[in-house]
Amino acid sequence: MLGNSLMIYVIWREESLHSPMYVLMSALCTVHICNLTTIIPRMLLGLIFNLNLISLPACLIQMFIIYCGVTLESSILVVMALDRYVAICKPLRYADIMNKTLLTQLALAALVRGGCIVFPIVFLACQVWFCRSNVIWHFACENMALLLLACSDISKSNIVGILLRTLVVLVDISLILVSYVQILHAAMKISSGSILHKALHTCGTQLLIIFLGYFCSLVSSVVYRAGKSVSQDVHNLFSAVYFILPATVDPIIYGLRVKEIRQCIKKLLRRSMITNASFKISQ
Template identity: 50%
Template sequence: MLPLTERSSPNQTAILSHTEFLLYGFPGVSVSRSLLLIPFLSIYLVILAGNGLIMHRIWAEKTLHSPMYLLIFLLFAVNVSCTSAIVPKLLLGLAFGLNHISLDGCLLQMFVIYITVMTESGALLQMALDRYVAICKPLHYQNIMNNNFLVLLTFISLARSVFLVSPIVILVSRVNFCNSNIISSISCENMALLRIGCGNISRINLIGLLLRIIVSIIDGSLLLVSYVIILSTALKAARGQAFHKALHTCCTHMLVAFLIYLCGLLTSAVYRLDASISVNVQNLVSAIYYLFPAAVNPVIYGLRVKEIRVCLKKSFKIKHMDNGGSSE
């Protein structure tokens, strides 16, 4: 194992590889570096509180144990898992300078991040399917979208994520990290690790690009086509409160999906323009991609989905009454 130094000597680069790294996000910020702890800690607490509250209400309220709300639960669980794989390590580095991470820890973090990102995309596809069946085939909804089918779809989504992510992690684990042991990123992303690798990494870059195409373009196109069909069907049969409610829920899912994919495409574009954009800007864009949708999604669903909004109001009302009764 090499000591924690920024550069290896020229005669070592061909035979030695770093197995421990410094995960050093925002390297250009030095004097007021600890001040970054405040916004990241605040956002993380908002994510835990917002997602956790709605997940708790969906779990506790039996009336919300339908496929649509269980898929929202899955989406929020993925949000919490992804941010929890990134933010605690970042906070430890900002607060106490605990930036050390082993190669195995880095690869594990990469695996969890990419698995959750792809599972999030799969959850969005399942939501689109749920709304398609609800609006385009309402008479068959109960027979098609049952719990067993929902579990099967979730298993397929997870299996797809593992199948597509595992080759990336395996290939990165075989890279010789002889250029540096400093990862100038907020997390062990594929591109961040390849920056400090040496040798031919074109194959890994190509696989990473194909993975981005599969997730962003194919899943995004499927979502777009699905919602075009859904909205077209809903507008043709736009009569009654049920259709208006379904249309409203559809627009909520579309808003969340648009937000997630927009942040993802922005991050991808910033990394592809590596030479013209500073590392700190890239890290900021990555933080927006991983944290902003997870923080905003509970607000969107809490405000736009009536059943969730009613359950939240009822929960706060009960707690308020309990507090008032205990104080008398």
């Protein structure tokens, strides 16, 4: 929470960081915060104070928010790849193409896309008859964990869930790969070594974030599909990695690898130290 909040604060405070790339970074951090606040407080209440009761409507709402957040993360990663493609392959037209209007349209499209993808999953879960148990062996209302309690047929829910998730991952990864192949091809033509190094360094940071997000998603999905051969504790562990690790690591990676953000954080820390020193002297 601290890392993502700091990233958002630094980007919106410093006018030099008000370019599309950093705006998209702050959007990704915002989605991370929404996911964390949806999952972590209730999880901690259950672990520490044993306050682990949740109604079915609240469970479905949590599921909707979690999956919308995951889909939004994927959409933002695609737009970030598009932004880097335009910046490197069409640098003279970058300001005209990646303007505020396009970013607003892409943001609305990502929100609508997330809702359209997640709504069928939650709607089908609403139609299921639950009678086996009222205990979800999970720290969050994940679709498969909830459907394990169903007595009615869940084959339709499973098929729709797998198809939608596969479609999202395949489409998004394909767009990202095409963008970065074009970026790599264009970067190799750049004669200036410093410009080439900066382009590859920025894209390397983005690819590291993308790999982390999709790798965690893939591992979590494979473990869940393994069924009874894997214990529920292992399911929960990989779900925690999938939901929490990218949100924890992403701001650290950006803070360490992106020079402009690192410099702005140092500047803010120096200002804070000077302000505190002045305050102490006045006392």
